[in-house]
Every structure is written in C-alpha cells, then in structure tokens.
Amino acid sequence: MIKPTQFEPSVKPLNRLGNLSIEEFLLRYWQQKHAVLSQVFPGFEPPIDANELAGLALEDEVESRLIQEATPNQWTMESGPFSDQTFATLPAENWTLLVQAVDQWNLGIWELLQQFSFIPNWRRDDVMISFAVPGGSVGPHYDHYDVFLIQAEGEREWTIGPKCDDLTERAENDQLDLLANIDAQETHLLKPGDVLYVPPGVAHWGVAKTSAMTISIGFRAPSVGEVFQDFGKELEGLLGNDTRFSDPKRTISQSPGELAQQDVDRIQQILAKHVADPKVIANWFGSFMTEPKRDELLPLVDRVDVDGAYESCLVRDAVTRVAYYQTEDEFLWFCNGEVQSLNPSCAILAERLANEAVLSLEEVSALVDDESTREWMNELLEQGHYHLYE
Template sequence: MNTLLGNISAAEFLREYWQQRPLFIRQALPAFQSPVSPEELAGLAMEDTVEARLVVNEDEADPWQVWHGPFSEEAFLNLPIDNWTLLVQAVDHWLPEIAQLLNHFDFIPGWRLDDIMVSYARPGGGVGPHHDQYDVFLLQARGRRKWQVGQRCTTQTPLLAHNDLKILAEFHVSDEWVLEPGDMLYLPPGLAHNGIALDDCMTFSVGFRAPSAAEVITHFSDYVADNLSEDMRYADPALALSEHPGEITLSAVGRLKALLNELDDEQKLVEWFGRFMTESKYNITPELPTIKPTDCDELAGRLKQGYSLAIVPGARLAYSTLNKCWQVYADGQVLQASEQVSPILTLLERRQPIYQADVAEGDVDTLLLLTQLVALGTLAWKWNDAG
C-alpha cells in the first residue's frame, strides 16, 4: 500500500472520511516536487484556451481583487510582491506529468474525477475563507501553506458581497495545519476552509464532480426529450363526463403519471449518465471527429510496429454492463461493446497504456473499440521505445 492516505487503507478512508470529515496526511507523496514551475504555470495562464484567475488581496479598501485570463506579461509584471494568487484550471489537460497524479486516486470511481487545478501564491496569498460543493484533495507541491477549516456550510450560509469570490461572512476556525511539499489535506463538501501562503508556494487541487439535482434533472430531461417520438402524448380515451370542466381530476393526474412512467428506462438513464459524466467541462480541444469504424488491421499493425495507445490527458472514460449490455462512454459519446473488451477496459480505467501483448490475436471487438477511441480522440498513439 502506498503512503497517499497515510497509515489507513483506502477502504477505511472511504468508510470513515469520504464526504464526512477532513483528513490531513503528512508526506502523502514523500519528497514530492512540482512537475510544473511557476513560470510554466504563468505561461499557461497566457493562453486563450486556458481558464485562469489572478486574486490580489493586499488593498485594505478593496481586499479581494480578481482578474480573469488570458493574461499578458505586463499583468504579471505589475503585480505586488506579495499577497496574490494565480489559479489555473485543468492543468492535467495540458501536462501529462500532472495527469499522471490522477493514478494515485484510483480508489475513487474515475468518472467522479474532475480535474487538477494548480495555484501559485506569494506569501499572504489566498482566496479567502470559503466552501466548495465537491470533494477535494489539496496536495502541497512547493513551499508552505497554512490551511484552516471551520464550520459546515450550505447554500444558505451568508457570504460577503463579491462578484467573483464566495467568501464567507463568518469563519470559525476549528483546526489548522501547515502543509509542506508532499503533504496533503482532504476536504469533504460544504466544509469551510481557508488557505494562506506562508512563502512562495504551489498547491495542486484534485477535485471531483458532484452534479446538483437541478443539473441532473435538467440535463436528463433534455436528453430524454430529444429522443422521444411526437406520437407519445397525453391521452384520455373513454373520458368520463365531468360536471366541472375546469377541474384537474385525480384520474387526469393518474394518466399523467402513467405517461411519465413510460419514461422510466434504466438503460437510458445509465447511458445518459455515462455521457454526462464523461463530457469535458473545458473547450480546449478541437471539435471531436464523428465516431466511425476505422481500419482495425491498420491499428493492429501499428501495435506490432512498436506503438502503444495511451489515454489523452484530460480525456474522460467510463463504462457500464447493466443488463449485460456493454457500453463505453468516452468524452460524452457512447460506444457499443461486448464482454470481450473487459481486459482492455481494466487497463484503460486505470489509465494504463495499451500494447500489442494486451490485444489477443483476432480479437475484433477489442480492435474495433480501440479504433473508435482513436477516432474520437480519447486515445492517442505513442512510440514505445522498448518495442
């Protein structure tokens, strides 16, 4: 067992801490050093397709100033010496060495993973006491940051008036820790917290998707509606004569329930959920190509030549076997599959590369799935130096 969760097992963490209480782990990744420098992070924040923010908190009259990227070199040159933070979203989409960190969190369903946000802060920098609606692991990658945690919060918890930041009006500190490189802090949803840079520091935030009930209902309703026939309508044959034509009767409500019950399709629900949870939040890649079978023989030939297939950084993958119907969900698309592809999915769900030895001779189902994932842009070719 690795040290990521300290001296407890993944099962114990999920049972005792996940979505319940914070956990501080000293040296979760011993001797960890950031794969990205502050200068490289600033370079990413200057790109048009990267979501980035600068938060400056040195002015007492206006303590929380926020700017959104992309930034120019002048923007960084004009910053104060201390008391500011640069936050860049989805850095794992851009840098494979950052994406590899996700492998440490394979004890949580992969489709729950969101992205890795990287922040760089000068002493005193932070974004103020706040709470999130999702689980997050805060890995210290450079310097020291003090983390304070406080009360449980909801959407009704009072906030300070601010257009960009959700800063708590009151923050009651109950615990605090100083994190050094390699240390990590897990925070469940709704827990108030505040991070303050003690010196030149970088923090990696590994966040997890948690769609709201409103998002689920709205998105699923749209998905179902797009696939319904115009012939499916409210109907009331053998309608009984009513003395009150304006009254909505109990029988009318019953017929409405019957119509809605016809939409209760478990297979359709899981298909929608797979697509929904694998959609990218960030439009940082070219438009995905149409799914179509490609030449399986060509793919097998390239594997024999010494190439391997790897999941593209930022790509999202999941699958389901409900009612023995194998479906693979990749970046918001659905692919039909069979039990034959199970060994490959076991590798892909842990973001492992695919080599020639992983594909059995004549395994048409697996070859077809791989070619479709390549066409979709979820998998990419990589030269295997050892091949």
C-alpha cells in the same frame, strides 16, 4: 508545444492516504468530514514549477485567474490569458494565480491524477493548481464537490469552518462567491507532501505563509437540478413529440378549476415509467458524466512532450473521459459524451482501456485479436483518444 519536466512515470493508484488505508478513508471521511492527511507524498517534488504555471496562464486555450487582496478582506479577480507584464508588476504579497485543467497540459500532473483512481474515473474532474505569494488566498469559501488539496511547495495555513449551504451569509463581492465569515473551528499548517481533504459544503480558507503551490484534485458532482434538466433533454430526444400526457376513461370533473389527485398520479406514473428503466438511465448518465467540460483541445501529443516518458505503451489522451456499463446482454462504452454498444470481443479491451490510463503494447496486442476489435482500436487512435508509443 509545452514541455513538462520528464520523470519516471507512475500511474499506480494510491494504496494509503497518510496513516489511513483507502478503505478506512472512504468509510470514515469521504463525503462526510474533512481530513488532514500527513505526508501522503513524502519528499514530494511537483512536476511543474511556478514559472511553468505562469507560462500556461499566458496561453489563450488555458483557463486561468488572478486573485488579489489589495486591502484586508477585499478580493478582486482577473481572468487570463495574462501577459509577462502582468506578472512583472505584481506585488510581493497577497495574490494567487489559479490555473485550471493542468492535467491536460502537463504529463506529470496527469499522472498524479491517475493515482486517485480509487474513485471512479467518471467522477474525477480536472486538476487546478494555485501558486500564491505570502498572504495570498482566494478567501473563505466552500465548494459543491469533494477536493484533495495537495501541498506541493511552501506552507499554507488552512482554516476549517462549519458545513455551509445556499443560505449561509455571503461577503459583498461581485466577482467571487465568498463567505462573510468562516466561524473557524480548526487551523492546520500544511507542508509539502501533506494533503487536506474537504468534502462538499465545508467552509475552508487557505492562506500562504510562504510562496506556496497547492494542487487541487476535484470531483464532478452535478446538482440534482442539472440532472433533471439534462435527463429531460435525453427523454425528449428518445420519446419525440407524439408521446404525451393521456387520460382515457376519465370521470366528469365536478370542479373544473381543480388539479385532481388522479391527474397528479397519472403524470407521476409517466415519469416513474421512464426513470425506472436502468438501461435508459445508464445510457444517459454515462454520456453525461464523460462529456468534457470544455471544447476539445488538440490531442495530447500536440500539447505536451511525452517523448521518452513512455515506451511500448498505449496512453489515454489527457482530455479523453471514458467509462463503461455492462449487463448480461449489453456492454455500453462512453467516450467524451458519446455512447457505443460493443460486441463481446471489443468489450474485453474496452474494460481494460476504461480501468487503465496506460497499457503495455504487449497486453493491447493480446486483446486486439480479431478484425472488429482492430477496427475499433484504430478508430480510437484516429480520433486522438489514445496514443501509441513504440
């Protein structure tokens, strides 16, 4: 069992990002342009240190990578799990260790993620942490998703470049998707407690000036291609093999080789009919966006030591992703890719569970006030999605 440093839990969402209110940040920066946010976490002390991070990289269940720049602008990548010998033989400069989904293994990092709940839970992804020695970096690149880069320890200099896309020139590298050059527009030195926000597509490159740890909070952003592919599978399951293209009362074809506009209109109408149903979209999208990226791990109680961190609380498991969708006549609950239609009494509890990662047992007891709600709550506990700490 991996034991994180114990500290006073804090799962309240941030109400400011440095000198910006959350409302101002969302209006002016989110999905639009990068922002350097000074001292969002003044006096920040990371809940995990470099040795604990390296310890995670030794585990088979943890996704990790080691990136080295052996010669200038030539990066190589090795995937974990690693051994103690790997770290003992590393040079003093120019390497970076990346560990994915640390929020699923460390209580403090999981709590840090909860502070970003001003973005919906289903949109938030996992937390990656990088530790780099002086000169360490992963090279110039861009991401397809939003990311908050929290400087946790040491100093890292970030170079910001222009907006990029699939046509932007790439470096010759078989292992990493790096840019041939970054066309630097700004540089910023981040210190502990500072945060850099980078929207999708913006080129960036962080180089450690000292030994440095950076906590990356990313957000899910499926490509339109992925959306159509997955929704197509959903429709296939819903409609079955008997629902097909049909064209009654068609006229004689004067040009048998032509795909006529009337036939294009027919197939467009078929597609539009099913895309136009918001309940069908909600049922699929809620499942799609709450589905775990990796195979489910053991419950949180078997991965991290939370003894003493919580008392008289109901805590959501770090692997569990939940959301809800409601209309006047239906309440849908999504949990790790599964969907349930809940009755009104369960819906009241479900809304609180989706909005809050931690609830007091007093509030839970008040909400679990009939047999059906108790049975549903017990199901969530038995499945390991929630844990009671009395």
